[in-house]
Amino acid sequence: MDTLHSRLGPLRRSGRHGGDALFKGLTAAFAVLIIALLADMAFEMARTSRLSLAHFGWQFIRSTNWDPVRDQFGALPFIYGTVVSSLLALVLAVPISLGASIWLSEFAPGWLKTPIAFLIELLAAVPSVVYGLWGIFVLCPLLRNVVEPLLGKMFGSLPLFQGARQGFGMLAGGIILAIMITPTITSVSREVMKAVPNVLREGSFALGATRAEVVRMAVLPFARSGLVGAVILGLGRALGETMAITMVIGNRSEISASLFSPSYTMASVIANEFTEATGDLYLAALAEIGLLLFAVTVALNIVARLLVWRVARSPV
Amino acid sequence: MKTGPATATNGQPTRPTRGLEELDASSRDLTLHNGARASVPVPEGKEAKISTEDLRVYFGKTRVLHGVNLAVVKGAVTAIIGPSGCGKSTYLRCLNRMHEITPGARVEGRILLDDQDIHGSWIDPVLVRRRVGMVFQKPNPFPTMSIRENVLAGITLNGLRATDTDGVVERRLRQVALWDEVKDNLGRSGSSLSGGQQQRLCIARALALEPEVLLMDEPCSALDPIATARVEELIHELKESYTIVIVTHNMQQAGRVADYTAFFYMGELVEFDRTDVIFTQPKESRTEDYITGRFG
Numbered sequence: 001m002d003t004l005h006s007r008l009g010p011l012r013r014s015g016r017h018g019g020d021a022l023f024k025g026l027t028a029a030f031a032v033l034i035i036a037l038l039a040d041m042a043f044e045m046a047r048t049s050r051l052s053l054a055h056f057g058w059q060f061i062r063s064t065n066w067d068p069v070r071d072q073f074g075a076l077p078f079i080y081g082t083v084v085s086s087l088l089a090l091v092l093a094v095p096i097s098l099g100a101s102i103w104l105s106e107f108a109p110g111w112l113k114t115p116i117a118f119l120i121e122l123l124a125a126v127p128s129v130v131y132g133l134w135g136i137f138v139l140c141p142l143l144r145n146v147v148e149p150l151l152g153k154m155f156g157s158l159p160l161f162q163g164a165r166q167g168f169g170m171l172a173g174g175i176i177l178a179i180m181i182t183p184t185i186t187s188v189s190r191e192v193m194k195a196v197p198n199v200l201r202e203g204s205f206a207l208g209a210t211r212a213e214v215v216r217m218a219v220l221p222f223a224r225s226g227l228v229g230a231v232i233l234g235l236g237r238a239l240g241e242t243m244a245i246t247m248v249i250g251n252r253s254e255i256s257a258s259l260f261s262p263s264y265t266m267a268s269v270i271a272n273e274f275t276e277a278t279g280d281l282y283l284a285a286l287a288e289i290g291l292l293l294f295a296v297t298v299a300l301n302i303v304a305r306l307l308v309w310r311v312a313r314s315p316v
Numbered sequence: 317m318k319t320g321p322a323t324a325t326n327g328q329p330t331r332p333t334r335g336l337e338e339l340d341a342s343s344r345d346l347t348l349h350n351g352a353r354a355s356v357p358v359p360e361g362k363e364a365k366i367s368t369e370d371l372r373v374y375f376g377k378t379r380v381l382h383g384v385n386l387a388v389v390k391g392a393v394t395a396i397i398g399p400s401g402c403g404k405s406t407y408l409r410c411l412n413r414m415h416e417i418t419p420g421a422r423v424e425g426r427i428l429l430d431d432q433d434i435h436g437s438w439i440d441p442v443l444v445r446r447r448v449g450m451v452f453q454k455p456n457p458f459p460t461m462s463i464r465e466n467v468l469a470g471i472t473l474n475g476l477r478a479t480d481t482d483g484v485v486e487r488r489l490r491q492v493a494l495w496d497e498v499k500d501n502l503g504r505s506g507s508s509l510s511g512g513q514q515q516r517l518c519i520a521r522a523l524a525l526e527p528e529v530l531l532m533d534e535p536c537s538a539l540d541p542i543a544t545a546r547v548e549e550l551i552h553e554l555k556e557s558y559t560i561v562i563v564t565h566n567m568q569q570a571g572r573v574a575d576y577t578a579f580f581y582m583g584e585l586v587e588f589d590r591t592d593v594i595f596t597q598p599k600e601s602r603t604e605d606y607i608t609g610r611f612g
Binding site: 109110199201202205209224 | 412469473522
């Protein structure tokens with residue numbers, strides 16, 4: 001009788017499994033390739049910066065003197081510029097992002113959620129040079145003519161808001177970064193809040209909570225570590241952002257308390273000076289800045305991912 | 317029963333709710349949305365804590381409850397049984413306006429809590445939910461709060477000044493027979509407890525607000541038989557001081573805990589009567605088919 005079994009023949013392993021092994025090996029190789037690429041990047045950057053590491057030691061991150069002509073390289077102004085512009089971006093972006101994501105996940109009518117979430121993610125897809133151009137043509141003139149005079153008039157006694165008002169500077173850099181990281185923080189926060197079990201919301205409602213109280217007592221506490229993760233992801237993006245901030249921050253390697261003064265970031269100095277870097281020590285110094293930036297962003301991203309995962313996988 | 321030949325808007329005749337003929341002493345007469353006459357039967361000598369009159373619930377354009385006239389007897393346990401999708405949970409959630417958090421849900425008809433229509437636009441749902449507490453199918457203690465904070469959550473939330481919070485915590489945890497198991501670990505997370513303990517914690521949390529009515533939506537369906545027995549025991553004790561409505565899939569459970577039972581089928585209240593009557597001499601063949609396991 002011609003049953004399916006008789007046609008399949010004896011239960012012997014056939015050659016088809018060879019393809020299986022090949023496929024598995026191939027995909028594994030691609031996965032390893034990505035990790036190898038990352039490791040190689042770290043290694044090469046460390047190797048290229050060897051000269052500078054040996055020559056300056058810790059002095060490299062303590063000195064404010066960046067003088068390529070005399071082969072003096074101190075990265076502190078760039079570190080300062082990167083850290084302060086990123087923190088400024090967080091101060092501006094976090095309240096907006098959290099507010100937007102709370103509205104999207106808890107208050108927005110169902111038919112509005114998807115289109116708005118889509119638009120916000122679209123904002124993240126705009127090339128950074130476009131943000132930079134908008135910064136040059138719209139943001140900086142606006143800051144120079146309206147915002148900075150106003151801040152100077154209202155809070156001029158604070159060192160933060162003193163000095164020449166040029167538009168291009170730390171404030172412009174921070175605002176541009178804030179605009180660029182808002183979509184990231186918003187969409188990750190929204191995902192995290194969506195992962196909050198509905199039974200917790202219902203439990204709060206049943207105790208007589210208003211919608212705002214449900215957010216405060218059920219949603220935010222549960223989502224807290226994921227929200228921290230979202231913020232750190234945004235921070236990681238702000239630290240590494242190059243093009244847009246280079247176009248508006250003014251690119252001057254000095255440390256000033258004023259948000260109106262020009263500044264310089266680690267990413268910007270690499271982008272601006274790499275092509276002109278003559279001399280091995282100059283190159284090595286730029287590579288060392290790259291290494292620093294790389295280490296900080298990788299570490300931050302790992303921490304952020306761990307926090308987001310913790311929320312997404314936690315029981316209840 | 318003075319039920320007239322009612323006709324639902326979808327053209328199908330609405331069957332009058334059967335049962336309670338002999339108990340029907342103080343029924344409330346009412347006119348349905350389609351002009352028909354009906355009544356909400358209240359057992360003799362009893363008082364209605366909540367009564368729904370011609371309650372119709374829509375999700376979007378779909379009507380899921382087709383005019384339910386039912387009185388919840390004060391100081392008694394009323395079980396709502398019926399197959400999945402019959403609208404029993406929906407009915408329960410209307411009783412403290414929890415249906416409102418479902419987008420697109422809409423209610424017509426009246427729901428009277430002590431003769432006050434709780435669905436009036438001038439009524440604050442938040443205050444309704446303080447008087448009508450709820451326990452859910454899945455135990456849902458707040459995982460970021462300790463056991464103590466969970467018990468006090470409603471009090472803190474509503475800004476009620478409890479002079480003696482320790483006393484409140486102890487009294488409520490004793491009330492749900494959880495005190496001896498957790499008294500040394502009140503600072504532990506609520507989610508560190510077992511499923512049955514979590515459910516009793518949730519009941520304590522609801523009781524801390526001193527509600528008049530307690531709604532329980534299949535409170536034991538996620539629990540093992542021992543934890544279920546403890547919750548049922550608790551229900552017995554609570555009915556002294558509270559009016560309880562329990563939705564259950566488990567007919568034995570309804571038989572064990574409830575004084576009155578309502579059988580829902582396809583969005584209608586088919587029969588309402590004393591529990592022993594429902595289970596021994598149901599008047600409707602659909603009720604009989606369901607309780608004997610012929611469908612559902």
